[in-house]
Amino acid sequence: MNIYLPDGKSLELPEQATAADAARLIGPGLAKAAIGAIADGDLYDLMKPLPSGARLRILTEKDPEYAQLFRHTLAHVMAQAVRELYRERGFSPEAVKLAIGPVIENGFYYDIDAPEPLREEDLPLIEAKMHRIVGENLPLHRFVLSRREALERYQGIDPYKTELIENLPPGEEISFYQQGDDQNGFTDLCRGPHVPSTGRIPPYFKLTSIAGAYWRGDSSRPMLQRIYGIAFSSKAELDHYLWQQEEAKRRDHRKLGQELDLFTISEEVGKGLPLWLPKGAFVRRQLEQYMYDKEQTHGYHYVYTPHIGHAKLYYTSGHLPYYKDDMYAPIEIEGEEYYLKPMNCPHHHMIYKARPHSYRDLPLRLAEFGTVYRFELSGTLSGLTRGRGFTQNDAHIYCSKAQVKGEFIRVIQLFDEVYKDFGIQDYWFRLSLPDFENNPEKFGEPGPHWEEAIAAIRAALDETGAKYVEGIGEATFYGPKLDVQARTVLGKEESVATNQLDFISGQRFGLEFTNERGEKETPVIIHRAIMGSFDRFFAFYLEHTAGDFPLWLSPTQAVIVPISDRHLEYAEEVAAELRQHRLRVEVDDRPERMNAKIRDAELQKIPLVLVVGDKETQTHTVNLRERHVKDQRTLSRAELIGEMLQRVAERR
RNA sequence: GCCGAAGUAGCUCAGCGGUAGAGCACUCGAUUCGUAAUCGAGCGGUCGUCGGUUCAAAUCCGACCUUCGGCUCCA
Numbered sequence: 001m002n003i004y005l006p007d008g009k010s011l012e013l014p015e016q017a018t019a020a021d022a023a024r025l026i027g028p029g030l031a032k033a034a035i036g037a038i039a040d041g042d043l044y045d046l047m048k049p050l051p052s053g054a055r056l057r058i059l060t061e062k063d064p065e066y067a068q069l070f071r072h073t074l075a076h077v078m079a080q081a082v083r084e085l086y087r088e089r090g091f092s093p094e095a096v097k098l099a100i101g102p103v104i105e106n107g108f109y110y111d112i113d114a115p116e117p118l119r120e121e122d123l124p125l126i127e128a129k130m131h132r133i134v135g136e137n138l139p140l141h142r143f144v145l146s147r148r149e150a151l152e153r154y155q156g157i158d159p160y161k162t163e164l165i166e167n168l169p170p171g172e173e174i175s176f177y178q179q180g181d182d183q184n185g186f187t188d189l190c191r192g193p194h195v196p197s198t199g200r201i202p203p204y205f206k207l208t209s210i211a212g213a214y215w216r217g218d219s220s221r222p223m224l225q226r227i228y229g230i231a232f233s234s235k236a237e238l239d240h241y242l243w244q245q246e247e248a249k250r251r252d253h254r255k256l257g258q259e260l261d262l263f264t265i266s267e268e269v270g271k272g273l274p275l276w277l278p279k280g281a282f283v284r285r286q287l288e289q290y291m292y293d294k295e296q297t298h299g300y301h302y303v304y305t306p307h308i309g310h311a312k313l314y315y316t317s318g319h320l321p322y323y324k325d326d327m328y329a330p331i332e333i334e335g336e337e338y339y340l341k342p343m344n345c346p347h348h349h350m351i352y353k354a355r356p357h358s359y360r361d362l363p364l365r366l367a368e369f370g371t372v373y374r375f376e377l378s379g380t381l382s383g384l385t386r387g388r389g390f391t392q393n394d395a396h397i398y399c400s401k402a403q404v405k406g407e408f409i410r411v412i413q414l415f416d417e418v419y420k421d422f423g424i425q426d427y428w429f430r431l432s433l434p435d436f437e438n439n440p441e442k443f444g445e446p447g448p449h450w451e452e453a454i455a456a457i458r459a460a461l462d463e464t465g466a467k468y469v470e471g472i473g474e475a476t477f478y479g480p481k482l483d484v485q486a487r488t489v490l491g492k493e494e495s496v497a498t499n500q501l502d503f504i505s506g507q508r509f510g511l512e513f514t515n516e517r518g519e520k521e522t523p524v525i526i527h528r529a530i531m532g533s534f535d536r537f538f539a540f541y542l543e544h545t546a547g548d549f550p551l552w553l554s555p556t557q558a559v560i561v562p563i564s565d566r567h568l569e570y571a572e573e574v575a576a577e578l579r580q581h582r583l584r585v586e587v588d589d590r591p592e593r594m595n596a597k598i599r600d601a602e603l604q605k606i607p608l609v610l611v612v613g614d615k616e617t618q619t620h621t622v623n624l625r626e627r628h629v630k631d632q633r634t635l636s637r638a639e640l641i642g643e644m645l646q647r648v649a650e651r652r
Numbered sequence: 653g654c655c656g657a658a659g660u661a662g663c664u665c666a667g668c669g670g671u672a673g674a675g676c677a678c679u680c681g682a683u684u685c686g687u688a689a690u691c692g693a694g695c696g697g698u699c700g701u702c703g704g705u706u707c708a709a710a711u712c713c714g715a716c717c718u719u720c721g722g723c724u725c726c727a
Contacts, residue, residue: 119656267718601688
């Protein structure tokens with residue numbers, strides 16, 4: 001067969017030849033350096049036969065794909081080490097059943113069903129064995145078995161592998177990889193690719209955690225133990241990753257919330273129900289005020305609705321059958337059932353319905369900072385990011401079909417404006433589509449309304465030039481979903497907000513408007529939340545800024561530090577003047593040394609520290625120590641106020 | 653909800669069978685100081701809860717609660 005190289009040259013190779021054969025033919029240097037290959041765009045190792053006529057690029061340890069190869073092999077090395085550990089504890093090799101062991105971002109994991117649970121203390125033991133196996137430089141070898149042979153290998157021994165083999169599509173090659181021999185080695189059902197020997201694995205790996213994971217991600221199936229590992233090709237990359245982890249801990253909104261007195265969660269109030277302390281509440285109020293002003297100028301009308309609603313409301317909306325288990329239990333009053341509201345839409349629909357509407361009223365945009373309660377599973381709760389009570393930056397846009405695209409464009413533009421003001425640069429949309437095949441009971445039948453809805457959103461995205469990706473299966477039962485994803489400073493992707501196009505609720509609630517021809521028509525509804533929930537947005541933003549709020553948001557904008565008590569009077573005078581301009585300032589009048597006061601202001605991440613001593617008192621100035629700025633400046637009070645007000649106006 | 657780990661003073665943590673400790677915070681006193689911690693004293697905990705083992709439990713065992721890391725879920 002022929003293989004084509006990147007420079008256009010072709011190589012004549014026997015059938016079933018591998019990338020190792022190709023590299024050998026090119027030259028001994030490359031044969032030695034080769035670690036894998038890209039054939040027709042797919043990653044191959046040195047052991048798998050190449051497809052005839054493939055376009056081939058040989059990879060060395062310098063290529064980024066190298067990581068995928070050794071991470072995958074490390075999963076096998078770890079499985080071998082775990083087997084060994086249990087053998088030493090008196091279990092037979094068959095007692096340890098293996099499920100899947102894939103490569104993930106930064107590393108790998110393996111799902112294992114062990115005869116007795118692994119514990120955290122076992123990780124270093126396993127890791128040591130892994131290092132030994134890597135040091136032994138066991139060669140890897142690939143072989144193929146027939147379906148019958150493969151099944152025989154695992155029948156009655158490993159139900160997970162058996163199921164995997166049974167689920168392979170007919171005609172698919174069933175390959176195995178073996179490292180070492182039967183005495184000291186390990187064989188696994190695997191499609192590869194792998195490094196050619198365990199010695200080619202860089203020693204920069206670590207086992208990080210052990211966690212439960214359902215077999216095939218299905219909560220009705222057995223729970224396995226998952227061991228997570230990370231692996232990099234250099235120490236620098238490993239160190240960078242570890243640094244990132246530390247940084248993430250430092251920025252964790254739960255930690256910052258505690259340190260900066262922003263919010264707390266009390267067992268006595270209930271899990272997942274955050275309490276906003278004065279400083280956190282102040283920042284949240286600023287966010288709300290900002291959104292309120294913004295939405296006013298974008299033609300939204302604010303409404304208020306109660307926190308509970310009649311059961312009928314949720315039968316009408318269609319949520320009750322789907323989400324009953326995820327709602328707080330009903331409250332029975334006078335023989336009628338009420339629910340804590342899990343979302344605001346039905347209430348808003350009733351506001352729409354309260355008056356007849358003409359096409360001239362549309363689009364009608366109803367907004368509310370609506371507090372909702374959802375019975376989230378206890379294991380999913382996490383600070384403000386995932387609570388059981390939270391307040392949405394919610395709005396529903398009622399419009400005609402013809403207006404959908406235009407309204408979506410406005411929504412996308414609003415996102416742009418708001419996120420820009422908060423310095424969130426790296427964000428994009430994710431259009432979630434229905435999966436009719438695998439989840440017909442949720443999405444119903446495919447039809448023109450779905451198609452129209454999806455086309456309208458796509459058109460809006462294209463027209464604004466917004467960045468977006470598409471995903472299947474995550475739509476809601478009433479329409480496609482448009483999530484907003486943002487990348488944190490540390491590179492982690494997070495969901496901040498979610499919007500939906502809804503062509504079903506209008507009918508369910510009997511909403512209508514009179515069109516130009518005097519006919520009744522049903523409006524389409526856009527559910528949108530720019531900041532998602534204030535709780536989650538606040539958490540995201542807190543981590544984004546590491547608690548360094550810009551001046552306009554900071555609960556305390558400046559702390560005045562008098563050098564000694566005789567400067568207190570002047571300090572209060574400056575404070576009073578700033579306060580007249582609605583600037584938020586505090587005088588640190590504790591009987592402490594100025595160094596201690598400055599340190600505390602830094603730890604509290606106060607943007608400005610104003611030091612006043614003899615010089616300042618005499619010249620009616622302040623000495624400004626700005627956070628993250630090396631040098632101090634002395635400036636007049638008018639200059640200071642001017643600068644501060646300007647920064648507030650510019651949201652810096 | 654499921655798997656694993658952890659819960660000791662307001663916070664960060666030590667103690668791991670012989671009836672509770674440090675630093676910070678807080679209160680009081682002294683110090684009045686020029687850009688990240690002045691000194692001293694005091695206050696503060698039925699060691700998550702309940703039960704068991706023991707002459708004796710923060711410490712060992714069990715159940716439950718909460719938090720954390722995952723899995724599942726997210727209208």
